[in-house]
Every structure is written in structure tokens, then in C-alpha cells.
Amino acid sequence: MHAEPPARVRTATLWAALVTGVFSMLLLGDGLALNLLLVAIPATLGAYFAAQAAGRRPRRWSWAWGGGGLALLIVPALRDADWPSFLAVVAALAAGSLALHGGRTWTGMLFGPIGLYTSLLTGPAWGWRGLRERFGGARGNVGPVLRALAVAAVLLLVFGALFAGADAAFADLLGGLMPDASVAGTPWHAVLFVIGVVGALAAAHTAAAPVQWDRVEVPPGRARGRVEWALPLIVLAALFAVFNAVQLAVLFGGYDAVLEKTGQTYAEYARQGFWQLLVVTLLTLLVIGLALRWAPRDDARDWTLVRAVLGTLCVLALVVVASAVRRMYMYVEAYGLTRLRISVVGVELWLGLVLVLIMAAGIWGARWLPRAVLAGAAVGVLAFGLVSPDGAIAERNVQRYEETGKFDLDYVRGLSADAVPALDGLQEPVRSCALERIARDLKQEKEPWYATSWGEARARGILDDRPLSPEADWNVCMRLRTELPYR
Incomplete structure (x- = not known):
């Protein structure tokens, strides 16, 4: 060591x-x-x-970690939003540490x-x-x-x-x-x-x-007998199977099925269960880790039992992941996209990827699993920054406004300059009221070229080409903030 x-x-x-x-x-x-x-x-x-x-x-892995760490540092150069840049910098430090060690x-x-x-x-x-x-x-x-x-x-x-x-x-x-x-x-x-x-x-x-x-050698856990080890997991898998059957019958059965069986709207049904399902996914990974530590390992039949039981549990857990993502999609359809909602969906998708990697490790061996899990996290953070989450949030909320007339003006005013291209498509005076705070911040903050992100430079160009409407004054924006429904 x-x-x-x-x-x-x-x-x-x-x-x-x-x-x-x-x-x-x-x-x-x-x-x-x-x-x-x-x-x-x-x-x-x-x-x-x-x-x-x-x-x-x-x-090869040193080159991959080093190159990935430098690639993650592109995110602050592209995005004006602080939160994806912070995640990218933290992930870059982790990748750099792995490249060094x-x-x-x-x-x-x-x-x-x-x-x-x-x-x-x-x-x-x-x-x-x-x-x-x-x-x-x-x-x-x-x-x-x-x-x-x-x-x-x-x-x-x-x-x-x-x-x-x-x-x-x-x-x-x-x-x-x-x-x-x-x-x-x-x-x-x-x-x-x-x-x-x-x-x-x-x-x-x-x-x-x-x-x-x-x-450093971590001593393996004491192997358990087949019945002692498998029975609790089989019972848990049966519970997963029943829950997933209900999900397929109710959640994917349409709006009328949700109302009929629960007495709730789509949004209420989605909000009620997403966080619980996220916790279920995390606990499932913990259970799998502990089960592998105490798994029976005397002969080939033991390993066949381990692969069969844990593989089944992983498959059922993937259905839970799909259900959680579906619930959040329903919630976004009803109330719009926010930073918290897009973040937790990203985490849930990564957890689903971890389950898939665990299943693959059961077939081809687990020596590569630690690297693959952390590489998946780094790639996810990079993709999250490249897609511009603030831009995606603004685009989805603009689309919802055009379809339903509902718009959370207060929320989009707090987004970063990355949201300007999407918000620029709004009609006046909503456009100017949505962009007023961002435009004011851009006017006050004039950094040199090396400290200016591409998202900020792009927003400045858009606002220079199409300045805010002088008619969208404080009174007009306050009226819109009270009149526009967002739910």
C-alpha cells in the first residue's frame, strides 16, 4: 500500500x-x-x-481517465450555468486522480x-x-x-x-x-x-x-448456505414482480386507468411514487452488494444460483427504474421541467446503467466493473453538461407554454444565460420579462475572453441582435407573473 x-x-x-x-x-x-x-x-x-x-x-485506462478529465473541463467553457460546471469540475478531479493512481x-x-x-x-x-x-x-x-x-x-x-x-x-x-x-x-x-x-x-x-x-486486500464475507442466502432474495424478487405487474397494469394503462384505480391525477400519482422508487433503486444496489459478499461459493452450482437470483433481481429492478423515469415524465408533462427534476432523472438513469453493468459482470466477470461504473458516471456528467440542462429546461417550458398556456415565469427568470436561445422564441412581452434578469446580469458581468463561456457569449449575441422590448416594464412583468398560470 x-x-x-x-x-x-x-x-x-x-x-x-x-x-x-x-x-x-x-x-x-x-x-x-x-x-x-x-x-x-x-x-x-x-x-x-x-x-x-x-x-x-x-x-489505456490512464489515458482514458486523463483524457476524460480534460474533456470534462470543457463544460465550464461551454455552459454559463454553475451547477453542471461544478459537477464537471468535481468529476474531472476524480478522473484525474484515477489517471494518476x-x-x-x-x-x-x-x-x-x-x-x-x-x-x-x-x-x-x-x-x-x-x-x-x-x-x-x-x-x-x-x-x-x-x-x-x-x-x-x-x-x-x-x-x-x-x-x-x-x-x-x-x-x-x-x-x-x-x-x-x-x-x-x-x-x-x-x-x-x-x-x-x-x-x-x-x-x-x-x-x-x-x-x-x-x-489492500478486503477479506471476503462468510459464505452462507443456499437456503439462508437465497430465500430472502427470492421473497424480495417476488415482491418486485408483484409491484411491476401493478405498474404495467396501471401506470402504462393510460390516464383513465390511473383515475379509476387510484382516484388521482397523473401528476399526483407520479409525484407520490418517484422518490420512493429512487430509494428502492439505491437499496437494491446495496442489497446486491451485500448478497455478493455473503454468497455461497463452494461449487459451480452455487455460482449458477447466485447468477440466477441476482440476475432476476436486477431485471426486476430495471423495471422499477423505468417506472420511476415514467413517473417523472408524467410529472414534467403536468408541471414543467426544473433543475431538480432533470437531475434526479439523470441519477436514476445512471443507477439503471449500474444494474445493467452488474448483470454483464455476472456473465463476463467483474474485474472491469469498478472502472466501468465510475466511467459511466463521468460520461454521464459530461453528457449532462454538453446537453445544456438550463437550455433543455427553458425549451421544455416554452413548449409547454405554447401547448397549454401555462408558464412559470418566476422560475425561468432564475435560469442562466444558457436558457436565452430557447426563451428568445417567446412572444413579447413574455420574452422580455423572461430575459430581463439574465440580460441585466450579462450587462453587469463583463469577463475577459478566457473567463467567458460560449453560452454567455451566445446569449450576448442574441440580446444584441434583438434587444428587450421597452414596453415590458416592471408593471407589465409583475402583471404577467400573477396572471400566467403555471399549474
Whole structure:
């Protein structure tokens, strides 16, 4: 489990850490968009150089995790909404940790990030030792390098200012490319520089000497007898079968069947059961995990029994997943789409994917299952960000308004700039009232190019081409907020 001592830090790794710190200082102070990906690239190269120096050759899954982590950082560059970007950044950190550690087992993949956090302390010390070695261990030898960097900075500042004063076009170009370096922001820029360098060295140290959590052996649970193990699961499967039969008869039987058997509307019926079915799915996965730990395993007949019972339970659980998704669809049809509703449907679909993977593992073996489950989660987060959830929410609510005349104006006003293309299709004055808050926020927040998402830039272009109607004033919007039904 213990990490091997890392190899001597390469010069390329030190340069990569320096570039990461400079990029962090210059780019991350204005928000997160494309700049996060730009900062991650030199940090990734530094980790690659460190792994090479340690004799670690990246394997297919390391490339997949690393590429997936960088791909996830595209989401903040595309979407203005904070919540899918936050999920993407968290998933990118997890994927990056897996790329650095190369875990295969559940233990290695779940506990691997611990080594990354401990490297926040050991990584900078490792980098400093390497820097001292390159200058003969004497502090005085670092002075010429620092003086050279200072002279280079002064030359860039002086001649850059002169060129900017000589040509207005060059001044505009320089102003658009260079971030704000005001004196007031200097302490914050210094903090960002330190964070960038420390983070890059921590990643490189982890790549050079990862903690081998895969070597930790988890003792298997005590095998149970066939009857003791199978009887509770068979009873549970029978309960699933009865419930699913009712679902097929009632839920998919149409609106009249729901009214006749329950006395409820479609929306009431859907809202009543979705959350319970989501919990059922989670508990089913827990039951399957515990059942595998205590499964009988004396001979081939035991494994046949395990596959048959758990496979049946997985199939029945998939029907429960379909029922839960169907219920949420009914609820959205009645009341519109929201961030919470689209999020929980995404989680339910991923849980269904996990059930399918468990069934496949029962046929072809489970060695690949931990990687597949976490890869499915990462792909799901990436797809969630790429489809623009705020845009999908706005589009569905606009469609519902056109079909029924019902529109939750208060809710769509709180969406991000990603919703502007869909809301732009509304008729006035509803359009201007829906976009007023977003337009005001866009006017107040003018970030540089590297901190501006594509969704925000696209929204600005739409609002510039078709400004808000001056007739949609505060009184008109307040009247619409009270008059428009949303249920």
C-alpha cells in the first residue's frame, strides 16, 4: 500500500509547475471557463513527465481517465450555468486522480484520492529539493535565475507599454489578451500562483509515487448456505414482480386507468411514487452488494444460483427504474421541467446503467466493473453538461407554454444565460420579462475572453441582435407573473 520514494524531479516537471502557477495567477481571478482547461494542460504535462521519470508508462485506462478529465473541463467553457460546471469540475478531479493512481479495484478507486491530498504537502517539498539540487544546493545560485526573470518581466512591461501607446490596435489586442494586473488584486494573484504551483507539484508527485491502494486486500464475507442466502432474495424478487405487474397494469394503462384505480391525477400519482422508487433503486444496489459478499461459493452450482437470483433481481429492478423515469415524465408533462427534476432523472438513469453493468459482470466477470461504473458516471456528467440542462429546461417550458398556456415565469427568470436561445422564441412581452434578469446580469458581468463561456457569449449575441422590448416594464412583468398560470 505504501508509496515508493519518487524519482528525482525532472526539469520539465518544474517548468510545467511554474507555467501552471503563472496561468493560475493570470487567468483564474475572473471566473471559470476556458481558463480552467488552460491551467490543467501544463499540470497534466508535469504529471506525465514525472510518471515517465519514475518509469511508469501510462496504460489505456490512464489515458482514458486523463483524457476524460480534460474533456470534462470543457463544460465550464461551454455552459454559463454553475451547477453542471461544478459537477464537471468535481468529476474531472476524480478522473484525474484515477489517471494518476491507475486503480483497478473498488478499494483503489475509492481511496486513491487520499494520496493526491497528502501530496499537497509532500509534492512542494519534493519540487523544492529538485530545484535546490539543480543549483548545487546553494541558495545563492537561485539569485541569478530570479534576477533574470525580474529583468524579463521589466522588459516586457516597458516595451509592451510603449508599443501599446504607439498603436491603438495593438493596445486593444493587448488589453483583450492580458488579464487585469492591478495592485489591488496582487495578493489574490499571489495566492492563485501558489495554488497553481502546489497543485501541479502534488499531481506530479502522485504520478511519480502513487499509494498502491489496490494492494489492500478486503477479506471476503462468510459464505452462507443456499437456503439462508437465497430465500430472502427470492421473497424480495417476488415482491418486485408483484409491484411491476401493478405498474404495467396501471401506470402504462393510460390516464383513465390511473383515475379509476387510484382516484388521482397523473401528476399526483407520479409525484407520490418517484422518490420512493429512487430509494428502492439505491437499496437494491446495496442489497446486491451485500448478497455478493455473503454468497455461497463452494461449487459451480452455487455460482449458477447466485447468477440466477441476482440476475432476476436486477431485471426486476430495471423495471422499477423505468417506472420511476415514467413517473417523472408524467410529472414534467403536468408541471414543467426544473433543475431538480432533470437531475434526479439523470441519477436514476445512471443507477439503471449500474444494474445493467452488474448483470454483464455476472456473465463476463467483474474485474472491469469498478472502472466501468465510475466511467459511466463521468460520461454521464459530461453528457449532462454538453446537453445544456438550463437550455433543455427553458425549451421544455416554452413548449409547454405554447401547448397549454401555462408558464412559470418566476422560475425561468432564475435560469442562466444558457436558457436565452430557447426563451428568445417567446412572444413579447413574455420574452422580455423572461430575459430581463439574465440580460441585466450579462450587462453587469463583463469577463475577459478566457473567463467567458460560449453560452454567455451566445446569449450576448442574441440580446444584441434583438434587444428587450421597452414596453415590458416592471408593471407589465409583475402583471404577467400573477396572471400566467403555471399549474
